[in-house]
Amino acid sequence: MPDDLKDLKIELSKNGIFTTTLEEIYNWGRKNSVWPLTFGLACCAIEMIATTMARYDLARFGAEVFRPSPRQADLIIVSGTVTKKMAPQVVRLYNQMPEPKYVIAMGACAISGGPFRDGYNVLKGIDRYIPVDVHIPGCPPRPEALIHAFMTLQKKIDEQALAGSSRPRHLQKDLPSEFPVPEFGEHGLEPPQNDLVFHDAPGNPLKVIQ
Amino acid sequence: MALPAIEEIKAKIEAAIPGASVTVIQNGSPSAQHSLLLDHAHAPAVAKFLRDHAELRLDYCTLVTGVDWPDTETSEKIKVKKLVKAADGTESEQEVDEVRKTKVPGYLEAVYHLFSMEKKHGPVVIRLRTANRTDDTHVPSLTPIWRGAEFQEREAFDLYGIVFDGHPDLRRILMWEGFKDFPMRKDYVPPPDEIPDVAAQAAGQESHA
Numbered sequence: 001m002p003d004d005l006k007d008l009k010i011e012l013s014k015n016g017i018f019t020t021t022l023e024e025i026y027n028w029g030r031k032n033s034v035w036p037l038t039f040g041l042a043c044c045a046i047e048m049i050a051t052t053m054a055r056y057d058l059a060r061f062g063a064e065v066f067r068p069s070p071r072q073a074d075l076i077i078v079s080g081t082v083t084k085k086m087a088p089q090v091v092r093l094y095n096q097m098p099e100p101k102y103v104i105a106m107g108a109c110a111i112s113g114g115p116f117r118d119g120y121n122v123l124k125g126i127d128r129y130i131p132v133d134v135h136i137p138g139c140p141p142r143p144e145a146l147i148h149a150f151m152t153l154q155k156k157i158d159e160q161a162l163a164g165s166s167r168p169r170h171l172q173k174d175l176p177s178e179f180p181v182p183e184f185g186e187h188g189l190e191p192p193q194n195d196l197v198f199h200d201a202p203g204n205p206l207k208v209i210q
Numbered sequence: 211m212a213l214p215a216i217e218e219i220k221a222k223i224e225a226a227i228p229g230a231s232v233t234v235i236q237n238g239s240p241s242a243q244h245s246l247l248l249d250h251a252h253a254p255a256v257a258k259f260l261r262d263h264a265e266l267r268l269d270y271c272t273l274v275t276g277v278d279w280p281d282t283e284t285s286e287k288i289k290v291k292k293l294v295k296a297a298d299g300t301e302s303e304q305e306v307d308e309v310r311k312t313k314v315p316g317y318l319e320a321v322y323h324l325f326s327m328e329k330k331h332g333p334v335v336i337r338l339r340t341a342n343r344t345d346d347t348h349v350p351s352l353t354p355i356w357r358g359a360e361f362q363e364r365e366a367f368d369l370y371g372i373v374f375d376g377h378p379d380l381r382r383i384l385m386w387e388g389f390k391d392f393p394m395r396k397d398y399v400p401p402p403d404e405i406p407d408v409a410a411q412a413a414g415q416e417s418h419a
Contacts, residue, residue, distance in 0.1 A: 085386060120393035120400055121384070184386040188401045 037073035042080025099170035128193035245335035271356035276370035
């Protein structure tokens with residue numbers, strides 16, 4: 001929205017007239033009802049569960065409804081160590097979610113392999129196969145950190161444009177919404193990463209973190 | 211009741227099972243937890259004896275471990291008589307130091323820790339060794355004696371490549387079917403393309419060559 005229109009909007013609201021745009025009200029609705037997938041992998045999942053309980057109360061952000069089916073979920077919180085044996089299932093769950101869909105990689109393991117990075121059995125970050133919107137460091141991150149990540153995601157959703165060249169992936173027809181599921185190879189996962197999402201090429205529309 | 215000394219157990223085994231070769235492996239650490247190395251042919255019989263013997267009754271196998279002993283190289287200095295050419299061109303016989311290297315082939319080992327629930331004693335540690343680390347990695351399975359060893363022998367098979375003959379269901383247990391490596395062996399290297407800096411390093415070396 002251009003600045004002069006924003007000023008006008010503020011001026012009108014001072015006089016008791018509420019104006020909005022389709023984009024604003026659409027994103028406002030979306031960001032306040034992000035339903036995560038009931039999905040946990042390791043110790044980070046315990047912190048994620050704590051976040052949803054009364055003390056930290058993720059329901060304040062409209063995200064208390066953890067959906068047991070990926071078909072009804074908007075967000076997958078990859079909470080914990082992704083082993084190579086589990087990685088294909090994580091990617092498959094992501095593929096089964098309807099657009100628009102978001103990913104939070106929670107904890108050192110999910111973002112890089114963490115303390116198990118040198119191990120033979122652990123995937124070195126889920127961003128090798130699916131586009132991650134928010135990374136949270138920590139081992140495990142405290143519930144406050146997950147809430148912060150959640151608010152970061154809300155801000156991001158709020159800023160997404162409905163039209164124009166900067167519109168998000170799910171509104172661009174030629175960008176994929178599903179990503180290849182890695183296969184078990186003779187020495188590790190095949191392929192070791194999806195270059196489309198993993199490589200930090202400038203202007204890569206799938207690389208969510210700029 | 212206290213457990214008999216390891217030499218006593220060895221004597222009992224050798225008295226009961228003719229032809230069984232039992233070697234005591236000394237443990238020099240303060241724990242002094244010595245162990246018994248068994249031969250392949252008699253290992254199941256010895257295991258059965260240890261389980262059923264009225265005084266020992268080692269009825270509980272708490273853990274099975276794989277150990278990788280890589281090939282080692284020892285070098286020693288020896289004096290050799292050799293013809294040495296001096297600066298003025300004359301040859302003379304002299305003693306010269308020479309380093310001789312001997313390769314000691316490695317092997318894989320399965321270690322079993324045995325306790326007795328009935329007698330409340332233990333552990334007795336027994337070991338089985340493979341012939342080498344490459345083509346003959348067989349040891350007899352002790353799962354028929356202690357059923358609880360089944361999954362742990364599978365794990366040792368999965369991660370070290372020790373083949374347990376006589377195991378009822380020897381498949382990989384942690385890694386997937388079709389995986390070719392044995393990740394807990396000392397010479398295992400993870401695929402280089404998984405770690406970006408290592409992959410970049412390898413690419414850099416190639417371009418230099």
